[in-house]
Amino acid sequence: MLNNLLKDWLIVLGSNSPRRKQYLTDLGINYSNRASDIDETYPEHLYKVEITDFIAAAKSQAIDILNDKEIIITSDTLVWNEEKALGKPVDRAEAYQMIQSMSNKTHEVISSVCLRSTQKQRLFNVTTKVTFKALTEEEIYYYIDTYKPYDKAGAYGIQEWIGLVGIQSIEGSYTNIVGLPTTELVQELIDFIQN
Numbered sequence: 001m002l003n004n005l006l007k008d009w010l011i012v013l014g015s016n017s018p019r020r021k022q023y024l025t026d027l028g029i030n031y032s033n034r035a036s037d038i039d040e041t042y043p044e045h046l047y048k049v050e051i052t053d054f055i056a057a058a059k060s061q062a063i064d065i066l067n068d069k070e071i072i073i074t075s076d077t078l079v080w081n082e083e084k085a086l087g088k089p090v091d092r093a094e095a096y097q098m099i100q101s102m103s104n105k106t107h108e109v110i111s112s113v114c115l116r117s118t119q120k121q122r123l124f125n126v127t128t129k130v131t132f133k134a135l136t137e138e139e140i141y142y143y144i145d146t147y148k149p150y151d152k153a154g155a156y157g158i159q160e161w162i163g164l165v166g167i168q169s170i171e172g173s174y175t176n177i178v179g180l181p182t183t184e185l186v187q188e189l190i191d192f193i194q195n
Helices: 018-026 049-061 092-102 137-147 161-166 174-178 182-194
Strands: 010-013 031-033 070-081 084-086 106-116 121-132 167-171
Touching: 010 018, 018 174, 049 070, 049 106, 049 121, 070 092, 070 182, 092 137, 106 174, 106 182, 121 174, 121 182, 137 161, 161 167, 174 182
Parallel strands: 010 031, 010 070
Antiparallel strands: 070 084, 070 106, 106 121, 121 167
């Protein structure tokens, strides 16, 4: 159904994330990949969704639109915990600190998605609440050393071992936590094309 609506459009995913690529494939969307490698720093005054909105839009603007029938999809995800953004950890110590700070607490996972054509741009965001059980030091180090989550915001992937043993509850979109809120993306794409 979605592919029929998109048949006259060229969908371009502006991301090298294997999880985002897999979601578009699973949705049955024919797409090409044209990621940009931008500096993901942002102004310090930005707060929560303002950060992911800023970066998703910046990723989009870094990709050239080649013709009038292209739609560029870019996204950015962060973990918001204790009033601060947790990005991708730089090393084992930072990964441990991030996961330990979320142990036995609820945090938010925020994703912003930017849709852009030559005619318009639309930005939307989704927030999901995630609650971890109390994690032991042994569990945290096992996860870090086995899965090496250095490419993941907040130093964890819910689809991996830590999600199976550590997540007590989620409130909102599961796919958002993985990195692309697919239910919302489908609806926004349909609206983008039809309006």
